Amino acid sequence: MSRILTITFSPCIDKSTSIQELLPDKKLKCSSPKIEPGGGGINVARAIGKLGGKAVALYPSGGCTGKILDQLLKNERVSIISIRMKQETRENIIVFENSTNKQFRLGMPGNDLSKTECQELFKIITRINNLNFIVASGSLPPGIPPNFIARIADIAKRKHAKLIIDTSGEPLRSALAEGVYMIKPNASELSYLANKEYLQENEIADEAKKIITSGQCEIIIVSLGAKGALLVTKDKATRIVAPPVRTISTVGAGDSMVAGIIMGLSKGYDIETAAKYGVACGTAATMNPGTELCHKEDADKLFTQIRSLTGIPALV
Ligand SMILES: Nc1ncnc2c1ncn2[C@@H]1O[C@H](COP(=O)(O)OP(=O)(O)OP(=O)(O)O)[C@@H](O)[C@H]1O
Ligand SMILES: [Mg+2]
Structure with missing residues (x-):
């Protein structure tokens, strides 16, 4: 089995509740809250667990909310390495308004990590050996230098571990400058790398190809929401179509996709098949x-559907 480490820089606990109507000034009665662990790498590790694999989640954790986060992950049998941090782990609030079917997502700012904690x-x-995959996912909290992931890229190269990045902005750009195995941007994250406000569908493959040709990474899987994904390697660009489903909430779709890609690669699938499993997840x-x-049974059913379709060549 592959050894997978996920890194989360700005973890959180997500507290979800629902309410009839969100009104100012009044005392409002909410439903019993549901508390879940959150943060890019943490969710990738959780999703890998749901898909029958195993990953270790590394993250900073602080205060009472940090203890809750650690416990929630232990309850889900996710292996954790949590670094004590001085600040309290942040808590996000998600409120579903029954009268409008609207979801309000209140995100607190990420915690500042001290130099010692970094x-x-x-x-x-550096100490963990024999890693096959390292996943760095999620935003960087304030105060962390944007070259933070680039330094992880350097460690990954020395360890011969495949580094997969799912983040945005300057941290993503500087990690690419160091050289990584794979990135999973969405269209807007790729636009930022291309210094453009927006990319037309036919420009996406071109821009991804430029990054690969420059030697910054081997594989780019651009996620396209309901449209699926575009897999770009040095040889070709392939569109993977997402089957139509009844969408309830798209939160966590990107993290489940990354988990599916890594699970696919761990099972020895070629990159196109692994990307298809990612889209299914x-x-x-x-x-x-x-x-x-994602739930494994749903992902497996969708995977069968996706595999029965042949990849469409990208519009280039
Ligand atoms: N509305 C949808 N219908 C069907 N599949 C979807 C939908 N939205 C997302 N997906 C699936 O999830 C994958 C990742 O979604 P998306 O492109 O929205 O990633 P993202 O922008 O990184 O999301 P996140 O907000 O989780 O970071 C898509 O490639 C697709 O397989
Ligand atoms: Mg994302």
Whole structure:
């Protein structure tokens, strides 16, 4: 079995509740809250667990909310390495308004990591041996230098571990400058890399190809929401279509997709088949409410459907 480490820089706990109508000034009665762990790498590790694999989640954790986060992950049998941090782990609030069917997502700012806490994180990544995959996913909290992931890229290369990045902006750009195995941007994250406000569908493959040709990464899987994904390698660009499903909540779709791609690669699938499993897992996640990730049975059914379709050559 592959050894997988996921890294989350700005984890959180997500507290979801529902209410009839969100009104100012009044005392409002909410339903019993559901508390779930959150943050890119943490969700990838959780989704890998749901798909029958195993990953270790590395993240900073602080205060009472940090203890709750650790416990929630232990309850789900996710292996954790949590670094003590001085600040309290952030808590996000998700409120579903029954009268309008609208979801309000209130995100608190990410925690500042001290220099010592950052060093501790690097020390641990450096110490873990025989890793096949390292996943760095999610936003960087304020105060962390944008080259933070680039330094992880350097460690990954020395360890001969495949580094997969799912983040945005300058941290993504600087990680690419160091060289990584794979990135999973959405169209807007890729536009940022291309210094463009927006990319037309026919420009996406071109821009991804430029990054690969420049030697910054081997594989780019651009997720396209309900349209599925575009897999770009040095040889070709292939569109993978997401089967139509009844979408309930798209929260966690990107993380479930990354988990599916890694599970596919761990099983020895070629990259196109692994990307198809990723799309199946991303789409499966959208069938569940709130922050819930993919279910294996849904993902497996969708995978069978996707495999029966042949990849469409990208519009280039
Ligand atoms: N509305 C949808 N219907 C079907 N599948 C979807 C939908 N939205 C997302 N997906 C699936 O999830 C995958 C990832 O979604 P998306 O492109 O929205 O990623 P993202 O922008 O990184 O999302 P996130 O907000 O989770 O970071 C898609 O490739 C697709 O397989
Ligand atoms: Mg995303």
